[in-house]
Amino acid sequence: MAEGEDARRAELSANLARVRDRIAAAARAAGRDEQPRLIVVTKFHPASDVRLLAELGVTDVGENRDQEASAKAAELAHLPLVWHFIGQLQTNKAKSVVRYAHTVHSVDRPALVTALGKAMAGSGREDRVSCLIQVNLDPAASSGRGGALPEEVPALAELVDGTARLALAGVMAVAPLGRDPAAAFGRLRAVSEHLRERYPEATMISAGMSQDLEAAVASGATHLRIGTNVLGPRPAVR
Numbered sequence: 001m002a003e004g005e006d007a008r009r010a011e012l013s014a015n016l017a018r019v020r021d022r023i024a025a026a027a028r029a030a031g032r033d034e035q036p037r038l039i040v041v042t043k044f045h046p047a048s049d050v051r052l053l054a055e056l057g058v059t060d061v062g063e064n065r066d067q068e069a070s071a072k073a074a075e076l077a078h079l080p081l082v083w084h085f086i087g088q089l090q091t092n093k094a095k096s097v098v099r100y101a102h103t104v105h106s107v108d109r110p111a112l113v114t115a116l117g118k119a120m121a122g123s124g125r126e127d128r129v130s131c132l133i134q135v136n137l138d139p140a141a142s143s144g145r146g147g148a149l150p151e152e153v154p155a156l157a158e159l160v161d162g163t164a165r166l167a168l169a170g171v172m173a174v175a176p177l178g179r180d181p182a183a184a185f186g187r188l189r190a191v192s193e194h195l196r197e198r199y200p201e202a203t204m205i206s207a208g209m210s211q212d213l214e215a216a217v218a219s220g221a222t223h224l225r226i227g228t229n230v231l232g233p234r235p236a237v238r
């Protein structure tokens with residue numbers, strides 16, 4: 001058992017080092033002084049992996065299903081981890097998500113903003129939950145990757161900004177499948193710039209996964225969501 005854990009720690013440590021090198025190289029290539037922040041996406045992987053990651057210096061973790069995330073966050077509540085909710089979110093899960101999430105990356109419709117506001121009001125939390133507006137970068141395709149249309153972002157931003165206990169923190173996107181991620185992330189950067197004219201504090205750009213982190217860093221991503229290249233392939237069964 002301890003041996004298996006040592007092997008897993010070594011594997012995660014090596015993977016993390018490779019990903020951090022890639023991020024550093026991409027930031028250098030883009031002439032950026034500040035490195036984007038790494039969020040390790042731990043969905044489908046056990047809480048024991050999240051604990052090992054914390055021991056290896058990971059501070060931010062991402063999850064996309066409330067049931068799984070809430071169980072892990074409860075089990076690991078003693079660790080100084082920042083939990084990011086990155087998946088499509090049903091309004092009836094808002095109450096649960098605000099028990100552990102520091103940032104919700106997938107705010108994509110008015111009903112969810114209302115639900116998050118209500119959930120925060122009833123949560124006893126004194127702080128604000130950070131909200132990123134998820135932007136659909138491929139409106140033509142019915143790729144099902146989610147998000148608000150770019151033209152819907154201003155109204156959604158106003159709603160988040162006007163809701164108590166929600167902090168408008170920026171934008172998030174997933175690159176369209178099978179298309180040039182650089183072009184898509186360029187569109188996301190434009191949406192972010194437009195948003196920041198009105199809300200200068202909404203500086204977060206959450207973009208970039210294992211396959212496209214370089215393109216995201218080149219387009220100004222401030223937060224990268226990396227799963228597979230740190231943890232290995234996700235178990236196929238869910």
Ligand SMILES: *Cc1c(COP(=O)(O)O)cnc(C)c1O
Nearest residue numbers: 041064086209210225226227228
């Ligand atoms: C799973 C997931 C990721 C991580 O993807 P990898 O390809 O495993 O790095 C990032 N963002 C979202 C929204 C995800 O659901």
